Each structure stands twice: as structure tokens, then as C-alpha cells.
Amino acid sequence: MSTSEEFAGLTAIVTGGASGIGRSVAELLLESGANVAVFDLNPDGAPHGALGLQCDVSDRASVEAAVESAAAEYGGIDIVINNAGIGAQGQVDANDDAEWNKVLNVNVVSVARVTAAALPYLRKSEHAAVVNTSSIAATAGLPERVLYSATKGAIYSMTLAMAADHVREGIRINAVCPGTANTPWVMSGLMSKAEKPEEELRQLNARQPHGRLVEPVEVARSIAFLASPLQGSTTGSTLAVDGGMQG
Numbered sequence: 457m458s459t460s461e462e463f464a465g466l467t468a469i470v471t472g473g474a475s476g477i478g479r480s481v482a483e484l485l486l487e488s489g490a491n492v493a494v495f496d497l498n499p500d501g502a503p504h505g506a507l508g509l510q511c512d513v514s515d516r517a518s519v520e521a522a523v524e525s526a527a528a529e530y531g532g533i534d535i536v537i538n539n540a541g542i543g544a545q546g547q548v549d550a551n552d553d554a555e556w557n558k559v560l561n562v563n564v565v566s567v568a569r570v571t572a573a574a575l576p577y578l579r580k581s582e583h584a585a586v587v588n589t590s591s592i593a594a595t596a597g598l599p600e601r602v603l604y605s606a607t608k609g610a611i612y613s614m615t616l617a618m619a620a621d622h623v624r625e626g627i628r629i630n631a632v633c634p635g636t637a638n639t640p641w642v643m644s645g646l647m648s649k650a651e652k653p654e655e656e657l658r659q660l661n662a663r664q665p666h667g668r669l670v671e672p673v674e675v676a677r678s679i680a681f682l683a684s685p686l687q688g689s690t691t692g693s694t695l696a697v698d699g700g701m702q703g
């Protein structure tokens with residue numbers, strides 16, 4: 457089977473598919489023959505060929521409407537890539553309740569919300585797969601990332617529990633745990649805070665065991681690998697894409 461046929465006839469939702477890792481996944485799935493619906497706050501950034509849908513994953517009505525639009529456009533849903541996420545910085549006393557609720561809602565509850573809304577369609581698919589974007593923050597003990605790590609740890613655990621729940625229905629559920637990646641989110645943070653962004657970037661690269669940031673397309677390839685119909689026996693797994701950070 458050629459790469460261009462691997463996802464032929466399948467329909468994928470990619471949340472946060474207008475930027476960074478999600479955009480790279482959407483591009484790769486399109487190149488591999490899938491129909492792709494991008495759910496994003498800014499759907500104009502969705503790659504050419506995708507169905508860009510304005511969707512706030514932290515809002516149930518918005519998610520349900522987008523799922524129905526995608527299913528109506530393509531006649532079903534086979535793959536859900538739960539990738540949309542936002543950052544949060546600080547120690548345990550840094551974030552107030554409103555911030556905790558917001559980040560938990562966008563990063564964690566969205567995974568349940570989008571997957572649940574798509575579940576009736578996934579149950580009808582011969583090749584149903586969900587891939588969740590966790591993070592190295594789930595397991596690495598990163599400083600100044602208590603809230604963010606809590607959300608990514610939750611996604612890690614949810615992946616295992618959801619995989620167990622749906623394996624007998626033929627729905628595979630896996631996760632990736634990227635290390636620091638070269639995305640607009642990371643780069644804009646660097647540029648806005650650092651006095652000498654180029655020096656900061658050099659140090660950031662040097663802190664990675666393999667000497668550089670992870671490229672979004674590398675995460676995208678791992679997500680596509682886990683979502684592929686060729687991986688029919690892979691479920692409940694988490695794939696590190698972190699240049700050896702946890703090695």
C-alpha cells in the first residue's frame with residue numbers, strides 16, 4: 457500500500473489543526489488520502505483541502521455542531537485526533553481557580569467531549585482510531601508547569617482507560633507524548649519573553665538530548681502511525697516523540 461492510499465476513504469477530525477503539530481497532522485493525513493475536518497478557533501489556518509470548522513473545544517454545543525458538520529460532509533467519522541491545547545506556567549500557587557478550570561476544560565474535558573460526540577460514528581467505522589496529544593510533561597516532572605502537567609497527565613491516563621473501554625468495539629485509542637517542539641506556540645513564547653531570543657533558542661536546543669527541538673512533522677508522523685488502519689493491534693499505547701528526553 458502506498459502512503460497516498462493509507463487513509464483513503466477515511467475521515468479524520470483534527471482539533472487544533474490550524475497551527476503547529478495539528479496542522480502538520482492535517483497535512484499528512486490529507487496527503488495520505490484522508491478527508492480531514494479541522495476544528496479550531498481560527499479555522500482559516502487549516503491546510504488547503506481540509507474542511508475548516510470554527511469550533512471551541514471547550515464548548516459542548518460548539519463541538520457537537522462541528523462533529524455533525526464533519527459527519528454530514530463526509531458521511532461518517534473514522535479518526536479523531538485530540539490535539540488542541542493551551543499552555544499554563546507556574547508553580548502550584550500560580551494559577552487561580554478560573555485558570556485551572558479554563559485549562560482543564562480546553563486540554564482535558566475537550567478530549568472526552570470531542571471523542572464522546574464522535575463515538576456513534578466511530579462505532580460504525582471499520583478502522584476507528586483516536587489519538588490524543590499528551591506531552592512529556594505528563595511524566596517528566598517539568599518545573600513551573602503544575603497545571604499544564606496535570607492536564608497532560610490526565611490525557612495520558614484517560615487514553616489507557618478509554619482504550620480499555622472501547623477495544624471490544626474495535627476502536628483503538630493511543631497517545632503521543634511530544635517533547636518541546638518547534639511550533640508557533642513555543643516560538644512565540646520564546647520571542648515575547650527572552651531578551652536575546654537567539655541565545656535562548658540555542659540554549660533550548662542544547663537542553664534537548666538530541667540537540668534540537670522536535671519538528672512538528674515528526675510528531676505528526678507518529679500520530680499518523682498510531683491512527684493508521686495498518687496498526688490494528690495497537691491500542692492503549694503512548695509513544696514518546698521527545699528526542700530522548702525521558703531516556
Ligand code: NAI
Nearest residue numbers: 472475476477496497512513540541591634636637639641
Ligand atoms: P499551537 O498553539 O501551535 O496550535 C494549537 C492550535 O489549537 C491553534 O490552532 C489554536 O487555535 C487551537 N486551539 C487552542 N484552543 C482551542 C480551543 N479552545 N478550541 C479549538 N482550537 C483551539 O500549539 P502546538 O505547539 O502545535 O501544540 C499542539 C498540542 O501539542 C497541544 O495540545 C500541546 O499541549 C501539545 N504539545 C506541544 C508541545 C510543544 O512543545 N509545542 C510539546 C508537547 C505537547
